[in-house]
Amino acid sequence: MKLNIAVVERGPMAIGLLIALFLLLFLGIPVAKVIFVAFQDPNTGQATIINFVDFFRNSLFRESFVNSFYVSAMSVVLASILAIPLAYFTTRFNFGGAALIQTLGIIPLIMPPFVGAVAMQLLFGANGSVNLLLDEHLGFTIPFMEGLNGVIFVESLHYFPFILINLSAALNNVDRAMEESAQNLGSSGLRLFRRIVFPLALPGYVAGAALVFIKVFDDLGTPLLLNVNNMLAPQAYLRITSIGISDPMGYVISVILVAFSLLALWVSLLSMRGKDYATVQKGGGGLMRRDLKRWEKLGCYAVVIFILLLVLSPHIGLLLLSFGTIWSFAVLPDAFTLEHYYTVISTSSQYISNTLLYAGLAALFDVILATAIGYVVWRTKLVGRKWLDYGATAALAVPGVVLGIGYLRTFHSVEVPIIEEPLASWWVIIVVAMTIRRLPYALRACIAAIQQVSVMLEEAAENLGATKGRTVWRILVPLMSGGILAGFVTSFATASVELSATIMLVARETDAPLAYGIYEFMQSASGRGPGAALGVIAVLFVGIGTYVSHVIIERTKRSREPKPIVSEGVPA
Amino acid sequence: MPEQNQQSTGVKIEDLNLSFGDTHVLRGVNLDIQDGEFFAFLGPSGSGKSTLLRAIAGFGPKPTGRILIGDQDIADRPPWKRDVGMVFQSYALWPHMSVRKNVAFGLEERRLPVQEINERVDNTLDLVGLKHLAERKPSALSGGQQQRIALARTIVVEPKVLLLDEPLSNLDANLRVQMRREILELQRKLKLTTIFVTHDQEEANTTADRMAVLDQGVIQQVGEPMKLYDNPDNLFVARFLGTANILEGEIETRAGVTSFRCANGTSLALNSDHQQGPGSIVFRPQNVGIVAQDCLGGDGQNRVSGKVCHMEFLGSVIRYGVDIGNDVLLIDHPHKQGEATYALNSGVELLVDREGIQVVAA
Numbered sequence: 053m054k055l056n057i058a059v060v061e062r063g064p065m066a067i068g069l070l071i072a073l074f075l076l077l078f079l080g081i082p083v084a085k086v087i088f089v090a091f092q093d094p095n096t097g098q099a100t101i102i103n104f105v106d107f108f109r110n111s112l113f114r115e116s117f118v119n120s121f122y123v124s125a126m127s128v129v130l131a132s133i134l135a136i137p138l139a140y141f142t143t144r145f146n147f148g149g150a151a152l153i154q155t156l157g158i159i160p161l162i163m164p165p166f167v168g169a170v171a172m173q174l175l176f177g178a179n180g181s182v183n184l185l186l187d188e189h190l191g192f193t194i195p196f197m198e199g200l201n202g203v204i205f206v207e208s209l210h211y212f213p214f215i216l217i218n219l220s221a222a223l224n225n226v227d228r229a230m231e232e233s234a235q236n237l238g239s240s241g242l243r244l245f246r247r248i249v250f251p252l253a254l255p256g257y258v259a260g261a262a263l264v265f266i267k268v269f270d271d272l273g274t275p276l277l278l279n280v281n282n283m284l285a286p287q288a289y290l291r292i293t294s295i296g297i298s299d300p301m302g303y304v305i306s307v308i309l310v311a312f313s314l315l316a317l318w319v320s321l322l323s324m325r326g327k328d329y330a331t332v333q334k335g336g337g338g339l340m341r342r343d344l345k346r347w348e349k350l351g352c353y354a355v356v357i358f359i360l361l362l363v364l365s366p367h368i369g370l371l372l373l374s375f376g377t378i379w380s381f382a383v384l385p386d387a388f389t390l391e392h393y394y395t396v397i398s399t400s401s402q403y404i405s406n407t408l409l410y411a412g413l414a415a416l417f418d419v420i421l422a423t424a425i426g427y428v429v430w431r432t433k434l435v436g437r438k439w440l441d442y443g444a445t446a447a448l449a450v451p452g453v454v455l456g457i458g459y460l461r462t463f464h465s466v467e468v469p470i471i472e473e474p475l476a477s478w479w480v481i482i483v484v485a486m487t488i489r490r491l492p493y494a495l496r497a498c499i500a501a502i503q504q505v506s507v508m509l510e511e512a513a514e515n516l517g518a519t520k521g522r523t524v525w526r527i528l529v530p531l532m533s534g535g536i537l538a539g540f541v542t543s544f545a546t547a548s549v550e551l552s553a554t555i556m557l558v559a560r561e562t563d564a565p566l567a568y569g570i571y572e573f574m575q576s577a578s579g580r581g582p583g584a585a586l587g588v589i590a591v592l593f594v595g596i597g598t599y600v601s602h603v604i605i606e607r608t609k610r611s612r613e614p615k616p617i618v619s620e621g622v623p624a
Numbered sequence: 625m626p627e628q629n630q631q632s633t634g635v636k637i638e639d640l641n642l643s644f645g646d647t648h649v650l651r652g653v654n655l656d657i658q659d660g661e662f663f664a665f666l667g668p669s670g671s672g673k674s675t676l677l678r679a680i681a682g683f684g685p686k687p688t689g690r691i692l693i694g695d696q697d698i699a700d701r702p703p704w705k706r707d708v709g710m711v712f713q714s715y716a717l718w719p720h721m722s723v724r725k726n727v728a729f730g731l732e733e734r735r736l737p738v739q740e741i742n743e744r745v746d747n748t749l750d751l752v753g754l755k756h757l758a759e760r761k762p763s764a765l766s767g768g769q770q771q772r773i774a775l776a777r778t779i780v781v782e783p784k785v786l787l788l789d790e791p792l793s794n795l796d797a798n799l800r801v802q803m804r805r806e807i808l809e810l811q812r813k814l815k816l817t818t819i820f821v822t823h824d825q826e827e828a829n830t831t832a833d834r835m836a837v838l839d840q841g842v843i844q845q846v847g848e849p850m851k852l853y854d855n856p857d858n859l860f861v862a863r864f865l866g867t868a869n870i871l872e873g874e875i876e877t878r879a880g881v882t883s884f885r886c887a888n889g890t891s892l893a894l895n896s897d898h899q900q901g902p903g904s905i906v907f908r909p910q911n912v913g914i915v916a917q918d919c920l921g922g923d924g925q926n927r928v929s930g931k932v933c934h935m936e937f938l939g940s941v942i943r944y945g946v947d948i949g950n951d952v953l954l955i956d957h958p959h960k961q962g963e964a965t966y967a968l969n970s971g972v973e974l975l976v977d978r979e980g981i982q983v984v985a986a
Contacts, residue, residue: 229716232683235703236710237730237781247729251720 061432068428075443079488082458090303103300120284124268126204128261131212138216141352143223146341149356157213160363162594164549165210166273167587168366170574172206173197175369202278207268215260222256258323266316270451272552288453297460306454313449373584392581403569407548410565414486415544418494419536426502448492452552477559486547494539501535534608538601545597549590566590632694633784633817634659640689649675650841660815664828667838677787677821681710693784709783713790715774717762723773724758730781748780768799786818804831825865837861858984862906869953875903888950892926895978904984909956911980917971926976932966
């Protein structure tokens with residue numbers, strides 16, 4: 053009997069080992085290398101902490117450290133200010149604008165923050181549209197985009213949906229009986245919110261806030277495009293690109309970035325641990341909703357529309373920029389044209405085709421890896437199978453800059469046979485970086501899908517004579533197809549705008565993807581128009597991808613759902 | 625626990641109607657629940673029993689009509705001003721608070737002095753026998769323990785009325801029997817007016833002083849469990865409370881004798897006068913005797929002959945299905961070790977006690 057199991061699991065074991073090897077090679081070793089170099093004396097090769105001492109002796113680095121921390125913390129604050137009222141409206145009131153708020157939660161995420169950054173400068177900068185209008189009519193200006201403010205503003209507008217989504221989900225998962233039992237015992241109003249509702253939703257909020265903090269902390273593109281260099285990620289990039297891959301400071305910064313990523317993940321795990329608050333049972337989830345009075349409704353709409361305008365401003369700015377001729381010291385561009393789109397398509401279409409190729413390949417590898425990992429973890433009893441999941445998910449804690457630096461350092465001396473070029477500058481390494489970076493997303497989608505498939509369906513196939521392999525191919529994969537497709541689209545959409553790792557790995561212009569192209573264009577004033585046009589194309593990619601994956605997920609969900617059972621006592 | 629205050633805490637419901645949008649969930653509910661009574665709402669799912677309970681607590685859509693506790697109309701009060709304690713089906717223990725914090729919550733909301741809160745929490749935890757778990761989080765408790773804490777959290781505030789929403793449905797069978805005894809004991813000790821929602825007739829029968837059977841938002845019958853079982857007012861109640869033989873036909877009075885004529889011509893004498901005309905009769909399987917065809921006896925009882933068409937051994941009784949032409953009647957015959965059973969297809973005589981026949985509205 054034991055022998056049989058061993059034979060049956062030989063295939064999965066080989067697959068599991070291959071995946072482990074891949075993760076080790078392209079995630080474990082590069083990151084370990086970065087950490088190793090950070091603790092190594094550049095001259096003698098001895099283990100040392102001298103690099104960290106040097107780091108903190110340098111006033112620019114100290115300033116960068118403080119700035120990164122400050123910008124991340126302030127982004128969390130500003131994002132919370134945007135997200136909390138929206139989450140409260142949707143979960144507490146019968147509010148017609150709820151659908152509007154849901155869209156609000158997606159719109160920013162379909163545009164990487166660095167793409168909108170330049171457009172935001174034109175709208176909110178010292179000589180931007182808003183300040184020109186303010187100055188003209190009210191006689192004062194607001195330094196929205198001044199230095200660090202600009203980064204905070206752009207990042208919080210972009211990342212607040214993380215808080216909105218997590219907090220709304222947490223509020224919706226609170227068992228209504230939790231609130232009712234408190235009311236039954238004499239509690240109401242703000243006290244009820246403070247003592248019961250808020251603590252129950254807190255883990256969701258903390259998870260969202262930790263995510264915002266770390267995304268901002270790691271972001272490279274936004275500060276670079278806003279020309280804010282005194283932050284950690286830009287410093288790491290600039291040290292490596294200007295001084296070279298032997299300069300230890302880039303590695304020290306990488307270690308700090310990874311440490312903070314881990315810290316943030318740990319905080320969000322800690323807040324979730326042992327608090328399985330998703331206790332929805334009979335009464336259904338969510339707080340009691342009430343109808344709004346007329347003036348309350350007006351107030352809600354005012355807040356929602358104000359936030360919607362803010363959130364849409366990068367998109368509006370980008371559109372104006374991509375269609376505008378000259379836009380300087382003016383509220384709107386002087387005239388409109390399609391020229392930038394011609395420029396992009398006639399001279400820079402390789403950015404688009406490269407992106408389609410890279411992101412498509414990366415997404416394909418991601419779902420194959422994710423399905424295989426999901427199978428090994430959930431359908432076999434292999435020792436250490438959970439570590440495949442942990443290993444792949446660990447990529448979440450590795451900022452793109454760090455992965456880029458790790459690849460440069462690890463693979464610059466690895467020659468690829470036949471084409472005789474270092475692996476670090478071959479375009480395939482970009483695909484690998486994208487694959488590793490987006491694997492956690494695809495993995496969650498595929499694992500969710502595999503968990504929904506009853507093992508009995510597979511056992512029935514085996515009982516009728518199908519081998520393990522045939523069963524996976526004919527039963528499991530078709531049943532998982534919704535999740536796999538959703539994982540593919542998510543990976544594709546997010547990989548297509550990946551900048552922080554690719555910016556370090558692009559060896560030549562002809563190999564560069566969209567995000568890199570946008571970055572290149574935006575460097576010069578004359579390139580802004582075409583850059584914006586490219587940005588609009590990128591937004592379309594991601595937007596369509598997000599929409600498609602949403603449709604797929606909804607459709608699978610609907611086709612799988614058992615017929616709704618009307619629960620007694622509570623209106624559906 | 626201090627004594628309950630002397631004020632009456634009976635619950636009176638007058639002309640209560642409630643709808644979710646266009647769906648009428650409760651229709652014309654009138655109830656008078658006595659001070660200190662253990663009262664059950666019994667009905668199938670969707671009958672509106674939970675909705676009625678939640679309406680008393682102030683949850684769900686606002687009903688029309690009056691809800692009085694003692695002589696106070698509480699229908700317009702928000703849930704937190706009603707002073708009715710409710711134990712939720714899911715227990716709804718707050719996972720972020722310890723057991724002690726959970727139990728203390730209601731007292732804290734009432735702004736009682738800390739010392740009194742501690743004292744009362746301790747006493748109540750003692751009452752449910754879980755004082756030693758006070759510092760645990762609810763997630764570290766078993767189902768039965770959670771149930772006791774939920775009960776403790778509610779009774780510690782000394783509500784005027786205790787509402788229990790299917791409190792035993794999340795427990796396994798053994799624990800359920802034990803918990804229902806404990807709840808009943810506690811209720812007797814505290815003399816607390818208690819309303820208990822359940823879909824399980826055994827639960828209602830064993831605990832309730834009186835009960836109301838609900839169906840489709842309408843109260844079908846109110847009374848003591850045994851009375852409802854023996855004298856159901858209508859077919860729904862007859863069917864819902866245990867197994868019943870139900871026959872449709874005509875009631876007629878001839879020469880001062882009232883009898884019931886089935887569709888197949890069988891006639892059964894009834895005990896007392898009933899209005900003539902179409903009607904239904906109900907009798908329980910255990911009120912019917914079964915004897916071999918040639919057997920004499922059963923004086924004064926209705927005799928119906930038929931053929932055994934199926935037989936189920938249920939342990940203490942054997943349930944025969946006897947085909948009397950047109951209808952199959954169920955008969956529960958006590959099982960005694962060694963006694964022969966009636967074979968399938970054998971002819972038998974049924975003795976239907978006229979005391980056991982209940983005439984109900986068609």
